[in-house]
Amino acid sequence: MSLLLAVVAACGTSGPSATPGVPEPTPPPTPTLEASSSAQSSPGPTVGGFVFAAADIVGYYETLGYTCTGEQPSATAVGFTVRTCSLLDRAGRTRVIGVVTDAAGLVANGFASVAGASGETVLDPTVALDPLAAFLGAMLGEEQGAALVPWLAGHLGDAYAETTAGPITVATYTDAADQHSKLYLELANDEYLNAPGTPPPSGATSSP
Helix, strand or coil, X not given: CCCCCHXXXXXXXXXXXXXXXXXXXXXXXXXXXXXXXXXXXXCCCCHHHCCCCHHHHHHHHHHCXXXXXXXXXXXXXXXXXXXXXXXXXXCCCXXXXXXXXXXXXXXXXXXXXXXXXXXXXXXXXXXXXXXXXXXXXXXXXXXXXXXXXXXXXXXXXXXEEEEEECCEEEEEEEEECCEEEEEEEEEECHHXXXXXXXXXXXXXXXXX
């Protein structure tokens, strides 16, 4: 099964957005592939291909000024739980990340998106590359995340593109082929992809 549109499937919406007019927190440094470094002290189980525990990933983003939710049941992937974090950056773009865990608390899926500022109907992929590349490092570790950055740079902005990293399926996509104001990255293991109720994303043309 191809990856689902995680912000819809895991959260039941198109993803959290920062509230207009709310003052932005002290601008954090732009995330880099060192995103995983703060979690090095307590790496999570590597079952399913992910390196760090969900709490460490979420905790890292909280240190960058993201506002994170508590655990919530997935709206469509039966038996899974999701936490999301969001940040309105200095350019007025909304960054969102989410971490989905299985019944045992192990990471099974992660998603991230960057949405253009008001009136930015086409988001330049280069402005979304750094935060989405950083998310690769936070989910897979610095070395494996860095190895995927050239692929991401080459496909970010595509309606749908998919690759694999060991047992992990990685996809980047847009809301629709003609909508480029919001760019997504998602990573999932087979347990998540095969979960009851997990649909493919719009733009995915086939299922493995």
